[in-house]
Amino acid sequence: MSHQTYKNCIEACTACAVECEHCGDACLGKAEMADCARACRDCADLCWIGSAFMSRGGLAIADLCRTCARICDLCAAECGKHPNDHCRRCADACRRCAEECRRVAA
Numbered sequence: 001m002s003h004q005t006y007k008n009c010i011e012a013c014t015a016c017a018v019e020c021e022h023c024g025d026a027c028l029g030k031a032e033m034a035d036c037a038r039a040c041r042d043c044a045d046l047c048w049i050g051s052a053f054m055s056r057g058g059l060a061i062a063d064l065c066r067t068c069a070r071i072c073d074l075c076a077a078e079c080g081k082h083p084n085d086h087c088r089r090c091a092d093a094c095r096r097c098a099e100e101c102r103r104v105a106a
Helices: 007-027 031-056 061-079 085-105
Strands: none
Touching: 007 031, 007 061, 007 085, 031 061, 031 085, 061 085
8 A cells, every 4th residue: 555655756756767767868978968867867766766665665765765855856956957858857857756755755
């Protein structure tokens, strides 16, 4: 039943991970986008893990969600520096995810 308790956050984390994977891939190999690609890959990994933890009712969900919110904020800030559509979509998804993660962590 824990997956229902965390439904909104799981959905936000999953959507964020998908956008981060796409953005990170689009930025990969471009020297001027190295920080963006790195931030997206880190954020995607943590969002996937967060979704898994919440889906199975893992331990320390609040701690993980606090960390996820922080990484999402960092990724949103980095992606927000760039005019690309994929960066804007990623930044928006990161902001939504950070908000949901903070709700769970509270």
